[in-house]
Amino acid sequence: MPCARHPRWRWGAEVSILHVEGLSKTFGHGETAVTALRDPSGSGKSTLLLCISLILEPSAGRIAMNGRTIYDNAWTGIDVRRYRREHIGFIFQGHNLIPFLNARDNIALAMEINGAPGHVARSHANELLDYLELGHRAASLPANLSGGEQQRVAIGRALANSPPLILADEPTASLDTARGAKVMELLKRIARERQAAVIAVTHDLRMIEGFDTIWRIEDGRLVKRQT
């Protein structure tokens, strides 16, 4: 799926904060990858996610998805925002659910901003909630859901448009160990069953068991640790 080769990211004018060197990685359907960080903050994981999610423009390199080149030392004229909503699902450290929308509408919203009619979006949202074993909580507001349920709704939202790539930014950070492990299991199941590539970032090494590929960011370089 996404393939990044020799990209470098810069903050401000000249200061390079992350230099991914020699990385030429293709993620396949159903593959899970974890970027495990040595340092919980400041190591460049957000920068990495921002580049993969087509928000931050790399200073050099190439990014391709589904065989289509998105960035090749410059954006290739593609509508990046549209491409993002159609091809990438996001899971955040905090669930980032809209507090005044119930679980079903939070998921339906992702489809509606992608142009789906309201009734179709809500119907598909119900199916996703059933898939995530949250069908009985469809009408609940995020404040009335537990931390694990909130994160599962957030995962449902990420799956709403059936994206081939799912990016998870420390999805277990606000959960206890047991719930965190369940969320990571769910991500692996989603990759397998829905044929999506999942890239998760975490600094909790207990959560990465069973992922296909594990990377670390060390001194601004992305290093493959084990397969």
Added chain:
Amino acid sequence: MTARHIEEWLYFSVYTTGEERSLMLEGRLKKMSAILGLFRTLLVIVSLVIIALLIYVITVEKIKAIATLKLMGASNWVIVRLILEQSVVLTLASFALGWTMVNLTKDHFPRTLVLLPEETLITFGVFFVGGILASLVGIVHALRTPPSLALGG
């Protein structure tokens, strides 16, 4: 004849009905009308500033949700529409409240207030356009919000 007699004998000024009407409209009533107009203008400005501040505060409160929507790929128009919707609802609700209060209390004023429908309509138009303009501050803030704000704790 009678008028001249009154003027010469009682030192009063005598006016015809038409002259008196125009004197009132040009003089005292015009002044009162100008004062009322000034108050109305000031109140409209104050109301719109309050609406602008409210929209801005509501937008700032939702800034993480807005960043999340942008990260998910929502177009700028979706963000603008959300803010405009809340601005229009706020403007309509405040106008309806003000209109109801005026109509409930106008008979208790010492002077009769004549509220012409066209004036109400103009005031509504001014408020409606003003409310939309007031939301510009919030819209600019939202559009400048980087999607990356959604990442992190």
